[in-house]
Amino acid sequence: MKEYKTVTKIAGPLVFVSGVSDIGYNELVEITLPSGERKKGQVLDTQKGLAVVQLFGPTTGINTTETRIKFLGESMHLGVSTEMLGRVFNGLGEPRDSGPKIVPEQKLDINGAPINPYSRAEPRDFIQTGISTIDCMNTLVRGQKLPIFSGSGLPHNQLAVQIARQAKAVSKKAENFAVVFAAVGITHEEAAFFMRDFEKTGALERAVLFLNLADDPSVERLITPRLALTTAEYLAYEKDMQVLVIITDMTNYCEALREIAAAREEVPGRRGYPGYMYTDLASIYERAGCIKGKIGTVTQFSILTMPGDDITHPIADLTGYITEGQIVLGRDLHRKNIFPPVDVLPCLSRLMNLGIGKDRTREDHRGVADQLYAAYATGRDLRQLAAVVGEEALTDIDKIYLKFADEFENRFIRQGTHEDRTIEQTLTLGWDLLAMLPDSELKRVKKEFIEKYRKKKQ
């Protein structure tokens, strides 16, 4: 291992070390400050006689005369083991609880390697979350990456824990579950909320937690989700577990990315975020999936708060282009005191079709979902119209749609924080609501299903 004391320049989180040789790109670095304190960093740029190191943390206390830089000869690795279950780590993967150090079974590169598209298996196992708006209209399947697009002050954390608590496969096979939780720049209070809920439901013993809190160094935020995913991949593909990864909040991750890019004086892209943010986010989100011949799977639930509730903001926008759909929370619903405030219209699950239908959920699932969507969208449009021209000016059928939208919000979207609906219950509820409409309006459902499932009008 090579050690140098040749720091020549320090700028933001970047440290320039001269007179070096044989330094690999992305190599891990250990820095010893004059005070004896140790920090970690990574090589960003390597040339003959010069290496640029990015520190994970502030450069406070570093000087050019006494600081020692040790190049560790390898990129960042994480020692993984099943002992990690039930443990809490910091954003760099060091134990944060009082437990012992982990004796690694394997050391894995935290950046992973791209899954070969040829080796992927199609995700198609339905996960029942017990939440009607998700199960019926935006079905989650194993191996999917489905983020929650939220806003400040919306109950996304409550929704996330409810999903973590209730998510289950409908198949009867005995399976090993694990939750990997990565807190990226969230407050202590929020982290405590998650830990309390995990503890209460007993989920903690099958969970691995990585916490980078708001007052931890922002550069670490680029590492934390990768540690979580490396652990998840190990548990899924080596230890045959069904892993649910929850990362919150990806907005903080992107802010950190922008901060580092600015420090490196890179050409900024949209709103100051680096031009490679799409590629960078993809290297996180794409680490979900099912692999042929492996039992375990990695399902990703990321939470991001859209700045200004703007879905076209680069963070939400680029995420939506990578993930397999999105669950969007709506402020209007929240104001009406409806929980979970899932605004179904902009929601989407791209893998839904693979997980639903005959033998998976129920044959009429697709049709019911489409019909509910269409009817609710019509009802919502009519609300605006009714606000202008008054309800009396609407046609009879329009009035029914208006009523439908209200009922839909109150009975279908709304449910309790501990209400766990089965898919059967959800679909029945859907048919209950559709019974308000005349048959001729049910164009999205196959005729045979209308006859089979439609409730007779009272």
Added chain:
Amino acid sequence: MGTLVRISGPVVVAGGMAGAKMYDVVKLGELGLTGEIIKIEEDRATIQVYEDTTGLKPGEKVETTGEPLSVELGPGLLTSIYDGIQRPLDGIAKQSGAFIARGVSVPALDHKKKWAFKPTVRIGAKVKRGDIIGTVQETEIIMHKIMAPQDGIIESIRPGSFTVDETIGTLKAHGGSVNLKMLQRWFVRKPRPYSEKLDPNIPLITGQRIVDMFFPIAKGGTACVPGPFGSGKTVTQHQFAKWSDTQIVVYIGCGERGNEMTEVLTEFPHLEDPRTKKPLMQRTVLIANTSNMPVAAREASVYTGVTIAEYYRDMGYDVALMADSTSRWAEAMREIGGRLEEMPGEEGYPAYLARRLAEFYERAGRVKCEGSEDRFGSITIIGAVSPPGGDINEPVSQNTLRVTKVFLALDASLAQRRHFPAFHWLRSYSLYTDTLDAWYSAVSSDWPTLRTEAMALLQKESELQEVVQLVGPDALPEKEQAVLNSTKMIREDFLQQSAYHEIDTFSSTKKQYLMLRNILRFHSRSISAVELGVQLKRILELPIREKIARMKEIPESKIDTLEALGAEIDGAFDMLGKKVS
């Protein structure tokens, strides 16, 4: 020959590279990572690397192959799935498992597989470059044609079972005798030659009603599909790949999701081509460079795909090429450009973005192929564009719109109410409608009239909607309410088409014609009925409307019922008329 001097991300600098040529492919370091020279300054070469550069050190060796990035062309391309630089993904999986390791080198074609070659020329025949000298049955439905690499006289040629490397004959050319092989190599950034470009005047039938009827794409034409996320770009591209009436489909997944490529891979071998009744995979080549795979290879993937498409075009086939998404390709250019510290153009994209996009789309076209016989082939390019926030006022969309002839505008609000395909009928356009009318008139002489009439109604609807927003629908006269009812039928019963419904997913031109004709007949009859004093309410209660709504579910084999429905509509209205009088 040279050594690395600087590594910083996917772009590296090597010294001691005097003599290396621009765009030559190089191998880097001990792992032998693949890269391409994109800038030369004295003896220093800047290289974009197609693989992750973690761990590379200054001082490691760099060797040039002396050749630009090229693809292997020959039998065995079909049914394959490649990464951006034509490495077969199944071959990579065999070597490195489920995750893609670095430095894996696998030939694009299977060099051990024997193919049954049948010559189609005799010894002594005089051939020109591009002439077909023999054939190989590549899949059940595609006859692979081996073309002469240059002008000359066939000295020897023999039938039999050969690998792509084996000599199948010899050609006496200017420079002496040349061994003929089934394998060809071609530089991806250089378009393959043809003798003449022709006007595209045959439609590409996609089986998608809104496209074929309202915004037709010509074989050899270009189309772009911009839309925000979740508006159905990929589903649309998959639908085109599945149902287009071309013999060959090249699908480029450029910087998109891994699971989407898996979907194509698992679905296509089971889907039947409605025309040949064979699995769709037999006519398909897939290029998959997903978003988490190296960014430089993403830049190359588009060229790899279009070169393969040109090769099949040269055999005289119609090829449809889908690029999903060209925005990711442009972003790869931006990222590489940024690393080169080039002066950025609009929104950080390189100044040559417009030229690159135009060059790419210009590789589409209907052509007379090279060679002495009259052989025609075409490449249709359909590019998806992913504009940030769905706003097409951005460089990639705008530069694409300038070179493509069909604009299929995906609309987020339509997608949100699950109106799919979510093409906005008033904002989309096709510049091929007039040239293709002659062809469509052969399906039925009133095809163009139907289209114009339906379009006029939809235009009228948007005007009426503005009034409705102010005064409510009840305030409109009955006749205009009848128009709104008809346009609702056009939207819901014709334009909407489910990609997941086993019958609705594909409509023949005949079926499309009959469906729209029936709706418009209903329309004209309802207008005249209202004029005669029939209450609109009576019309809306007609049970025949239900039949119209279910037209999409009628299989092609029972298309007669659609034909008969016209008379039924007349009958229903005649009854109404009698009741009134």
